[in-house]
Amino acid sequence: MMKGLLIPICLTACALTACAPVTQRPQVDDKAVAEEARKQSELALQDLAEDQTRLFRISYPILARGADLCADDFHPAIGIRHGNVQSVPKEMRDAAVRVLGLTDELQVIQVAAGSPAARAGLQARDVILAVDGKAIHAGERASDHFAELFAGAAKARNAVELKLRRATAEMTLGVEHERACAYPVLLHSSDVINAFADGRQVIVTRGMLRFIRDDLELAVVIGHELAHNSMGHIRKQMGNQFLGTLLDVLAASRGVNTQGLFGSAAGAVFSKDFEAEADYVGLYFTARGGYEVDKAPNFWRRMAAANPGGIQQRGFGASHPSTPERFLALEKIVEEIRAKTVAGRTLAPEIKP
Numbered sequence: 001m002m003k004g005l006l007i008p009i010c011l012t013a014c015a016l017t018a019c020a021p022v023t024q025r026p027q028v029d030d031k032a033v034a035e036e037a038r039k040q041s042e043l044a045l046q047d048l049a050e051d052q053t054r055l056f057r058i059s060y061p062i063l064a065r066g067a068d069l070c071a072d073d074f075h076p077a078i079g080i081r082h083g084n085v086q087s088v089p090k091e092m093r094d095a096a097v098r099v100l101g102l103t104d105e106l107q108v109i110q111v112a113a114g115s116p117a118a119r120a121g122l123q124a125r126d127v128i129l130a131v132d133g134k135a136i137h138a139g140e141r142a143s144d145h146f147a148e149l150f151a152g153a154a155k156a157r158n159a160v161e162l163k164l165r166r167a168t169a170e171m172t173l174g175v176e177h178e179r180a181c182a183y184p185v186l187l188h189s190s191d192v193i194n195a196f197a198d199g200r201q202v203i204v205t206r207g208m209l210r211f212i213r214d215d216l217e218l219a220v221v222i223g224h225e226l227a228h229n230s231m232g233h234i235r236k237q238m239g240n241q242f243l244g245t246l247l248d249v250l251a252a253s254r255g256v257n258t259q260g261l262f263g264s265a266a267g268a269v270f271s272k273d274f275e276a277e278a279d280y281v282g283l284y285f286t287a288r289g290g291y292e293v294d295k296a297p298n299f300w301r302r303m304a305a306a307n308p309g310g311i312q313q314r315g316f317g318a319s320h321p322s323t324p325e326r327f328l329a330l331e332k333i334v335e336e337i338r339a340k341t342v343a344g345r346t347l348a349p350e351i352k353p
């Protein structure tokens, strides 16, 4: 009885005093708040830059060494990530100027170890001024313009000439190019643990980067998604009239909250056979990228543990390989790759006669 009365009385009392806080807290001044906001946006930018650096460091060798597995979908590459202040999200641009020294001009952001660019001596922060004597526009379209000029130059010759500015010195370096799968691996800002392929590119969420424990696990995810692209799964599954995005990885458990990440394509998932094929071909990509794949099956086990709903017995209505089945199949794939490595054979998936 008393309880029922207390609540209305309390609410009335609150209304009368406007429920103002009664403690005397330390005050912060506006200048300090602005300074802290600056610091936080720098931290956010550094975090983003670290994720992008990691994704490129792991993905580039897989794309380059797996070029033979990408059929006709390869392009010339030199192993750099480039950009300017306009390639950074608007709210982080001020921080990008301060922390990364970005400007309107196109810069080398990252050079992949062992890549043609590394061999030619390119360095992060080099400003790219021209390709084969043709100047690159600064500003919004700088990256696209570089890509166009580079594609044209690479078609004509085995090496391209890059005019650079390093600190105050200008220099021209000849850079040979190599073949790499033409499926850029991009970062998505979502916190959802996922990765997906859309036939042209591979997207990995920042949530996934937080979930993976080591480079191998990320290489397994990238290999799997590349395989969906290289094997033409999107086209085969969805038909040519609609090239949409398919949910992946986490979709194996269904009922996942995609937080609007996948738009209208949400709910479309790869068939069980395509998933199994992406596991198979994907591990070849990972192995060619220079990874020991022995521990790869364990990654899918961890994914299953993160999504217990996805663990089912074989059969019953499952369009995805159930996790126990998937794990055992992966162990067999690891054995096959190990045997080929020992025998010094080319690492390529077996194709049906």
Ligand SMILES: [Zn+2]
Pocket: 224, 228, 248, 249, 270, 275, 278
């Ligand atoms: Zn998949």
